[in-house]
Amino acid sequence: MTAPVTAGxxxxxxxxxxxxxxxxxxxxxxxxxxxxxxxxxxxxxxPATIARGEVVQVDVDAxxxxxxxxxxxxxxxxxxxxxxxxxLAVLQSRRVAYRGQYVAVVVAETPEDAREAARTLxxxxxxxxxxxxxxxxxxxxxxxxxxxxxxxxxTGQGDPDAALAAAPVVVDEEYGTPAEHNNPMEPHATIADWxxxxxxxxxxxxxxxxxxxxxxxxFGMPPGHVHVVSPHVGGGFGSKAKTLPHTILxxxxxxxxxxxxxxxxxxxxxxxxxxxxxxxxxxVRLGAEPDGRLxxxxxxxVMQSSTLSEFTEQTAVPSRVMYAAPHRRTTxxxxxxDVPTPSWMRAPGECPGMFxxxxxMDELAIACGVDPVELRVRNEPAAGPESGLPFSSRNLVAxxxxxxxxxxxxxxxxxxxxxxxxRTLIGTGVAASTFPALRAPSSATVxxxxxxxxxxxxxxxxxxxxARTVLTQIAADALGTAPAAVTVELGDSALPPAPVAxxxxxxxxxxxxVVRACEELxxxxxxxxxxxxxxxxxxxxxxxxxxRAQERYSRHAFGxxxxxxxxxxxxxxxxxxRLLGVFAAGRVLNPKTARSQFIGGMTMGLSMALLExxxxxxxxxDFLNCDLAQYHIAAHADVRDVQAYWLEEExxxxxxxxxxGIGEIGIVGTAAAxxxxxxHATGVRIRELPIRLDKLVR
Amino acid sequence: MRVHLTVNGxxxxxxxxxxxxxxxxxxxxxxxxxxxxxxxxxGECGSCTVYLDGLxxxxxxxxxxxxxGRRVRTVEGLADGxxxxxxxxxxxxxxxxxxxxxxxxxxxxxxxxxxRVGEPSDAEIREALAGNLCRCTGYEKIxxxxxxxxxxxxxxxxxxxxxx
Numbered sequence: 001m002t003a004p005v006t007a008g009x010x011x012x013x014x015x016x017x018x019x020x021x022x023x024x025x026x027x028x029x030x031x032x033x034x035x036x037x038x039x040x041x042x043x044x045x046x047p048a049t050i051a052r053g054e055v056v057q058v059d060v061d062a063x064x065x066x067x068x069x070x071x072x073x074x075x076x077x078x079x080x081x082x083x084x085x086x087x088l089a090v091l092q093s094r095r096v097a098y099r100g101q102y103v104a105v106v107v108a109e110t111p112e113d114a115r116e117a118a119r120t121l122x123x124x125x126x127x128x129x130x131x132x133x134x135x136x137x138x139x140x141x142x143x144x145x146x147x148x149x150x151x152x153x154x155t156g157q158g159d160p161d162a163a164l165a166a167a168p169v170v171v172d173e174e175y176g177t178p179a180e181h182n183n184p185m186e187p188h189a190t191i192a193d194w195x196x197x198x199x200x201x202x203x204x205x206x207x208x209x210x211x212x213x214x215x216x217x218x219f220g221m222p223p224g225h226v227h228v229v230s231p232h233v234g235g236g237f238g239s240k241a242k243t244l245p246h247t248i249l250x251x252x253x254x255x256x257x258x259x260x261x262x263x264x265x266x267x268x269x270x271x272x273x274x275x276x277x278x279x280x281x282x283x284v285r286l287g288a289e290p291d292g293r294l295x296x297x298x299x300x301x302v303m304q305s306s307t308l309s310e311f312t313e314q315t316a317v318p319s320r321v322m323y324a325a326p327h328r329r330t331t332x333x334x335x336x337x338d339v340p341t342p343s344w345m346r347a348p349g350e351c352p353g354m355f356x357x358x359x360x361m362d363e364l365a366i367a368c369g370v371d372p373v374e375l376r377v378r379n380e381p382a383a384g385p386e387s388g389l390p391f392s393s394r395n396l397v398a399x400x401x402x403x404x405x406x407x408x409x410x411x412x413x414x415x416x417x418x419x420x421x422x423r424t425l426i427g428t429g430v431a432a433s434t435f436p437a438l439r440a441p442s443s444a445t446v447x448x449x450x451x452x453x454x455x456x457x458x459x460x461x462x463x464x465x466x467a468r469t470v471l472t473q474i475a476a477d478a479l480g481t482a483p484a485a486v487t488v489e490l491g492d493s494a495l496p497p498a499p500v501a502x503x504x505x506x507x508x509x510x511x512x513x514v515v516r517a518c519e520e521l522x523x524x525x526x527x528x529x530x531x532x533x534x535x536x537x538x539x540x541x542x543x544x545x546x547x548r549a550q551e552r553y554s555r556h557a558f559g560x561x562x563x564x565x566x567x568x569x570x571x572x573x574x575x576x577x578r579l580l581g582v583f584a585a586g587r588v589l590n591p592k593t594a595r596s597q598f599i600g601g602m603t604m605g606l607s608m609a610l611l612e613x614x615x616x617x618x619x620x621x622d623f624l625n626c627d628l629a630q631y632h633i634a635a636h637a638d639v640r641d642v643q644a645y646w647l648e649e650e651x652x653x654x655x656x657x658x659x660x661g662i663g664e665i666g667i668v669g670t671a672a673a674x675x676x677x678x679x680h681a682t683g684v685r686i687r688e689l690p691i692r693l694d695k696l697v698r
Numbered sequence: 699m700r701v702h703l704t705v706n707g708x709x710x711x712x713x714x715x716x717x718x719x720x721x722x723x724x725x726x727x728x729x730x731x732x733x734x735x736x737x738x739x740x741g742e743c744g745s746c747t748v749y750l751d752g753l754x755x756x757x758x759x760x761x762x763x764x765x766x767g768r769r770v771r772t773v774e775g776l777a778d779g780x781x782x783x784x785x786x787x788x789x790x791x792x793x794x795x796x797x798x799x800x801x802x803x804x805x806x807x808x809x810x811x812x813x814r815v816g817e818p819s820d821a822e823i824r825e826a827l828a829g830n831l832c833r834c835t836g837y838e839k840i841x842x843x844x845x846x847x848x849x850x851x852x853x854x855x856x857x858x859x860x861x862x
Contacts (some may be wrong), residue, residue, distance in 0.1 A: 017790050017791060017793075018790060018793070018795055018796075020798075021789070021790035021795050022782075022790065023798075024790075024795045024798030024801050025773075025782065025787075025789050025790055025795060025801060025805060026733075026773065026774065026777060026786065027731075027732070027733020027734075027773040027777075027802050028699060028733075029798050030732070031732075031735070031799065033728070033736065034730075034732035034782045034809060036727070110716070111723075111727075112716055112718060112719075160827055179796065183833060184793050184797070184799070184833055185735075185737050185745060185797065185799040185831065185832065185834075186735070186737065186797065187736070187737060187800040232797075233797060234735070234737075234797045234798065234799030235739050235797040235799060235833050235834055236795075237833070264736075266739060267737065267738040267739065267740070267743075269744075269814075334765035411797065445816040463795070463797060464796035464797025464798065464834045466796070471801070547714045590794040595793065595839070596793045596834070596835050596836070599835065599836035599839070600833075600834045600836040602836060603835075603836030603838075604833070604838065605851065606838070608816075614859060620712050626736065627740065628738050628741070628742035628743050628831065629742045633831060633833060634830060634837075635828045635829070636823075636824045636825075636827040636828045636830070636832075636837045636840070636841075637825050638828075639826045639836065639837045639838070641825070642836055642837075643836050643838075649727055
């Protein structure tokens with residue numbers, strides 16, 4: 001295996017300022033919707049007003065008589081697309097699979113005219129009865145072949161049912177998490193512009209290479225004819241990682257009208273067809289000895305997907321990794337409902353799954369009379385509990401110990417509901433975090449100029465993570481130069497193909513390719529006597545072989561989160577007074593950008609614990625609370641004190657940087673730590689998120 | 699309709715404005731000032747915050763006609779020529795910028811706070827910025843940035859007074 005690059009590591013690990021920071025604080029950074037090509041027309045997608053059925057007729061003729069309207073397109077007059085993906089087959093069928101699905105698009109000279117046209121377009125439907133509410137005992141629940149990220153649906157070892165029946169201490173509870181929406185601050189927007197047989201798309205994307213491939217295939221052209229431009233992405237959290245229907249709609253419309261088209265979704269439209277976190281119903285059973293040592297773990301999760309495609313979140317997967325127990329089982333079931341397709345939202349699987357497992361661990365700690373930190377330490381596995389693979393590094397125990405020390409956990413009185421400051425009940429809680437350390441093949445090009453400047457080119461995405469900055473540092477080290485001499489170009493599909501900014505694997509995947517390209521360039525420069533030729537020197541690396549050949553290890557980041565809450569004894573109003581996380585995630589490449597990633601994740605976890613919930617309206621079949629006035633995300637005044645720390649972790653089995661991904665682990669476990677603290681404060685166990693007043697006031 | 703505005707110190711006239719248009723639309727789409735961002739279009743997120751006659755407002759909630767004859771200052775107008783305002787420097791330095799989409803509105807709101815209050819307390823900062831949603835940072839570094847900018851501005855003022 002390749003050893004980590006240790007020589008000349010001067011900048012990886014340094015708190016470099018964000019390289020595009022100046023552009024962002026002056027308003028110069030251009031996002032997709034800021035782009036205004038000449039001759040632009042505006043498109044507005046028209047959503048279905050039934051949850052299931054068929055479109056019979058759309059009154060296109062009446063619409064075209066209106067001033068300013070350029071086109072009205074529906075299934076009856078849309079060009080055909082080459083796809084079997086029903087999600088992306090926009091306007092290819094009369095069928096309506098969920099309320100809000102795009103059934104038409106209108107195009108006008110101004111956004112106002114387009115909006116008004118969309119509002120008044122007459123559409124005739126035949127509605128059918130719909131089914132939009134997830135239940136654990138839904139008769140159509142089935143076992144999918146695989147769940148998200150390719151994990152098997154079900155796993156098992158030993159005889160958990162018998163072990164649970166005989167266990168001295170048993171926790172057997174049902175936990176629920178609601179549907180949640182990613183809500184990046186930047187709404188999705190597409191500007192599509194055809195030039196001859198080529199298509200240019202300005203679009204905030206976490207995956208420009210993937211979007212290019214999908215668009216090329218849908219419109220039946222070579223990938224080189226599609227150009228996706230996405231230099232700045234205003235947050236994504238998973239919602240800009242997959243190709244989405246509105247992008248197809250914009251491209252199709254631009255082709256039809258022969259002019260550049262802008263299709264900007266409103267905040268309300270983001271709640272329909274840009275993905276969301278599925279609601280989950282989870283049953284966790286833990287069987288233990290009186291001292292807390294686990295005998296059996298079972299984790300059964302039920303999720304929803306649409307009738308269009310099967311997306312099953314890997315909710316029970318973290319229970320395959322966390323704790324040792326001889327008898328175990330995990331299962332996933334999915335119900336296909338008349339709802340939009342759920343998708344990736346920050347830490348899919350781990351985030352809702354660890355809420356259930358880590359709440360159950362707290363309940364077990366109480367049942368056994370064992371300290372919750374100590375309980376987790378006692379159940380630390382020597383190797384992957386199911387895979388049997390050695391961990392490349394695992395420092396959960398060290399995170400728990402360090403977190404307990406920093407938080408002041410020692411001497412905690414475990415009794416619930418006994419600490420009071422005036423009207424406020426005070427409690428503390430702990431939960432563990434985990435997230436896999438993945439890596440995907442990537443390519444990258446580095447170019448040296450005679451003057452000593454270098455340019456790195458890679459179709460990566462910086463969605464606010466700091467990728468541009470960290471790749472600059474990685475390249476500077478590998479080239480033995482200063483970050484100021486390196487320019488990183490990313491967010492453009494014309495650059496060397498790279499994998500998605502998702503699964504917390506961006507830096508590991510892109511960084512490996514950048515290091516390999518820089519190493520090769522440095523070697524060639526050395527061979528040439530250290531002189532850059534007049535025309536410059538360029539090297540491209542592809543890490544496909546290296547990544548596929550990597551040794552088999554169980555690779556995960558771990559963490560421990562501690563929360564202190566105050567609950568108003570009369571109103572149930574809950575405030576998180578303190579959140580403290582300690583993480584072990586390999587080498588931290590930039591403490592400044594990393595700290596924000598951890599704290600941002602933890603704050604989104606706080607938001608999940610107390611606020612976030614998309615409520616499905618059973619009668620109409622869509623989400624009721626679809627704006628930021630009704631779907632609450634944590635605001636500045638909701639946050640009191642959030643601190644993130646990390647341990648130095650040397651792991652030679654990861655990648656040349658020795659890093660694990662840090663974009664998602666911060667949200668994992670936070671909600672459980674808070675719910676556990678709320679129980680400690682009040683004696684009320686909340687097993688269904690979010691922790692609302694009405695659940696606390698009895 | 700025709701609208702006259704003073705934007706970032708320059709007198710501007712915009713023709714053909716539709717009566718229902720927002721100030722945000724006029725700035726972004728008609729004047730080529732896309733710094734203020736459109737993230738909710740109904741006054742919930744603060745991403746479009748600009749000064750209107752010296753008061754921070756959500757530009758999405760101000761009708762263009764209401765802004766007629768008034769002064770507007772956007773994120774593009776916070777720097778003094780090539781010199782950044784301390785709040786802009788502090789945002790980069792403290793790591794308060796991530797995806798950057800909430801940043802222009804937050805900068806205007808934070809600029810107003812420290813110009814008005816001087817050195818606000820943490821509680822004042824959290825409250826004053828509670829209308830500017832950020833989904834990336836978790837707000838802690840934004841708090842640090844406002845503290846730092848306020849302290850530097852205070853020190854600069856004191857320095858100036860000492861010299862005068």
